[in-house]
Amino acid sequence: MPTFILGFAAGAYWLQTQAALPAHAGTTLAVACLVCLLAGYVLRHQHALLRLLSGCAGGVILGFFWAAWLAQLALAPQLALADEGRDITVTGTIASLPYHFEQGVRFNFAVEKAVGAQVSPLIALSWYKGFRDEVTNEVGDVQPGERWQLTVRLQRPHGNANPMGFDYEVWLLEQGVRATGYVRPQPRADTPNVRLDGFVVSFGNVVEACRAALRARIERSLVSKPYAGVIVALVVGDQRAIPQSDWQVFNRTGVSHLISISGLHITMIAGLVALAAGALWRRSFFTGWQLPLLLPAQKVAALAGAVAALLYVLLAGFGVPAQRTLYMLMVVAIALWTGRITSVFHVLCLALGVVVLLDPWAVLWPGFWLSFGAVATILYASVGRISAPVAPDASRWQRLRAELALGAHTQYVVTVGLVPLTMLLFSQVSLVSPIANALAIPVVSLVVAPLSLSASLLPAPLSDWLLLLAHFIVQLLVQLLEWLSIGPFAVWTAPAPPWWSFAWALFGTLWLLAPRGWPHRWLGMLSWLPLMTALPASPAPGQLWVTAFDVGQGMALLVETHGHRLLYDTGPAYGVDSDGASRVIVPYLRARGIAKLDGLIISHSDADHAGGAVSLLENIPVGWLASSLAGGHPAVVAQHKLGKPYLHCAAGQSWQWEGVRFEMLHPLAASHDDMSLKPNARSCTVKITAGKHAILLAGDIEAAQEAQLRARLGSDLAADVLLAPHHGSGTSSTPAFLNAVHPSLAIFQVGHRNRYKHPKAQIYARYGELGITRLRTDEAGALTLEFGETVTVTGYRASHPRYWYGR
Structure with a gap:
């Protein structure tokens, strides 16, 4: 059975790497099931190795086609392309915990009826306070389970596609969301945005309403408290109110797994409830009824713990770590009730099988691998090992010391055992994690989480006092974690390892954690050397790599020579605490093992170019910053605070890195004193030449600046690749300018269905009429250009095809 389950998970993962789904997956699945059953019957008395291999192969086949069948079902509800971007009136219920942010609110909406269009059963909506440049839009007070009539504009799921980036499209597919959009201002009197029913009773609505009530209660008690979001995350699993700055501290100290309803918290709560239920049942609730004669206290405790775990997991939103813990506890409870003794390894495999059976996309997320990897590591390093038992007459201090030693050993095993997996998934490992977790695990799991849960259920004012106490403890803990995270060696970074390096490190880790007596266990740590000391890939001297990120409606390009790296623009600001740098650029740099940038050019102050500047400077060391920004801009202020050089872009500036020439063509130095110029007119324009090929990065210059460049430079403007201006x-890309540059390739960094309708149809056609190859990041994803003897271009969606990308 374990080999079949492992094969089933491998088959589900294999399906998630496919560019297209197999035809007739449902029929094939049914045939495969019959074949596997027949093969199992025929091979039941054969050699053990043959049964093992056949079970694994059957699991792979069934896992593949099971995942394919579920994927076909999930993809079937599809919004028609003709219905994208037009007003549609829908009726349905609020199907999730609403997230309130500065500009409005976001929520999932279960559609019951749509007028004039075929809409998928579940859509994700945003309702903004002010709708762009139109009249003010009043946001409704939406609550889970309410029935509303709304006028919306929808589009098919679409997300930014970048190497090592978060895949928003498959995340939506996993959630069952097949369209996203926003609520329109009240368009007509006969179709208002209005609440129809106060609450629609269903199991899911009741769960979400309970989560909303608990969250509201915590927020009322902890109004304006900085770590109220952490308490909310521990009680109802909603982490969206935790700011990015706090996540940075949690990630650098390796405790982010605690700032949610994790398996550790669920096990602890289930254990406490089971302990209390068992104790009360043994004493027959002090009634003298002799209840243990009717049902053993052990079974009652197992049932109570399983029910408590289920309720807590429902509050958590049913994440993978929570699912894994719930299923393991359920299996243990069933084993106790049925009297069947089962091994811990079988329990883990059954939990794995149930998770993948219900959610085959779970294998795509780091939490899945870290969750099961942590438990598997603990089992490998503990089950079957002989340890000195504690004497029955041992003192309380001796028992405490034994428990502390066991806890320290478990923490050591998890920290060491997950190093290869952590480097593979995140390209970094926290060196202060053992200390941070040794402090944070008991504080959060044994103090903060029980306090927060108890306070959420108790009456006021007792609940307020307990929540304030929990928040005070979290505040002290975070201050300590901040101190641990600021050291230069708090985190070790390296590029994401190739498969052979990961496999070698995994083998060495198993050697390191082998039982006592195993020869030279310490040698296992040497297997980490290729993993930890790898250097980022870079072009050969004289060559150039350029990565045009898919950041939506904005610009951000990474320019790499053999020994230097320059970032041109930082992408847009998506919200108060989210931008192109934090979502796309910084994760990419870390995955590549790029720990610093030699230079940063911010073309001008528009938010789609400078929106990620501050978060980039806070996360990645930058040698120097050049821009056309005013002295009071937050990015300039941040650069000065860091004590790093800042200068204005000015035509005539130039430098060379490993044979690659960089020339600043615009703006003129005097333009920085001309307050009549728009920011676009001062866009830093850079030409980069590697050998006989060049790329021109033109920012948001417009026709007037294009004419100035032609007049000053003439044929020196020529470049093989042009980043399409604005x-x-x-207002840009005049025929004369395009003829002067004479590119063979043009890159359009634009957002999917952006409000400006960039690129304009006539401009896009103009490039095509001139024979220029056109590539758009909203269609191709991130673009990687390699300048050598020739210029080669790779689009991320083409090089990393997945079945959910199809439009």
Whole structure:
């Protein structure tokens, strides 16, 4: 059975790497099930190795086609392309815990009826306070389970596609969301945005309403408290109110797994409830009824713990770590009730099988691998090992010391055992994690989480006092974690390892954690050397790599020579605490093992170019910053605080890195004193030449600046690749300018269905009429250009095809 389950998980993962789904997956699945049953019957008396291999192969086949069948079902509800971007009136219920942010609210909406269009059963909506440049839009007070009539504009799921980036499209697919959009201002009197029913009773609505009530209660008690979001995350699993700065501290100290309803918390709560239920049942609730004669206290405790775990997991939103713990506890409870003794390894495999059976996309997320990897590591390093038992007459201090030793050993095993997996998934490992977790695990799991849960259920004012106490403890803990995270060696970074390096490190880790007596266990740590000391890949001297990120409606390009790296623009600001740098650029740099940038050019102050500047400077060391920004801009202030050089872009500036020449062509130095110029007119324009090929990065210059460049530079403007000025707007890319540059390839960094309709149809057509190859990041994803003897271009969606990308 374990080999079949492991094969089943491998088959589900294999399916998630496919560019297209197999045809007739449901029929094939049914045939495969019959074949596997027949093969199992025929091979039941054969050699053990043959049964093992056949079970694994059957699991792979069934896992593959099971995942394919579920994927076909999930993809079937599809919004028609003709219905994208037009007003549709829908009726349905609020199907999730609403997230309130500065500009409005976001929620999932279960559609019951749509007028004039075929809409998928579940859609994700945003309701903004002010709708762009139109009249003010009043946001409704939406609550889980309420029935509303709304006028919306929808589009098919679409997310930014970048190497090592978060895949928003498959995340939506896993959630069952097949369209996203926003609520329109009240368009007509006969179709208002209005609440129809106060609450629609269903199991899911009741769960979400309970989560909303608990969250509201915590927020009322901890109004304006900085770590109220942490308490909310521990009680109802909603982490969206935790700011990015706090997540940075948690990630650098390796305790982010605690700032949610993790398996550790669920096990602890289930254990406490089971202990209390068992104790009360043994004493017959002090009634003298002799209840243990009717049902053993052990079974009652197992049932109570399983029910408590289920309720807590429902509050958590049913994440993978919570699912894994719940299923393991359920299996243990069933084993106790049925009297069947089962091994811990079988329990883990059954939990794995149930998770993948219900959610085959779970294998795509780091939490899945870390969750099962942590438990598997603990089992490998503990089950079957002989340890000195504690004497029955041992003192309380001796028992405490034994428990502390066991806890320290478990923490050591998890920390060491997950190093290869952590480097593979995140390209970094926290060196202070053992200390941070030794402090944070008992504080959060044994103090903060029980306090927060108890306070959420107790009446006021007792609940307020307990929540304030829990928040005070979290505040002290975070201050300590901040101190641990600021050291230069708090985190070790390296590029994401190749498969052979990961496999070698995994083998060495198993050797390191082998039982006592195993020869030279310490040698296992040497297997980490290729993993930890790898250097980022870079072009050969004289060559150039350029990565145009898919950041939506904005610009951000990484320019790499053999020994230097420059970032041109930092992408847009998506919200108060989210931008192109934090979502796309910084994760990419870390995955590549790039620990610093030699230079940063911010073309101008528009938010789609400078929106990620501050978060980039806070996360990645930057040698120097050049821009056309005013002295009071937050990015300039941040650079000065860091004590790093800052200068204005000015035509005539130039430098060379490993044979690659960089020339600043615009703006003129005097333009920085001309307050009549728009920011676009001062866009830093850079030409980069590697051998006989060049790329021109033109920012948001417009027709007037294009004419100035032609007049000053003439044929020196020529470049093989052009970053389309102003995203292909109607005010740029004049025929004369395009003829002067004479590119063979143009890159349009634009957002999917962006509000400006960039690139403009006539401008896009103009490039095509001139024979220029056109590539758009909203269609191709991130673009990687390699300048050598020739210029080669790779689009991320083409090089990393997945079945959910199809439009």
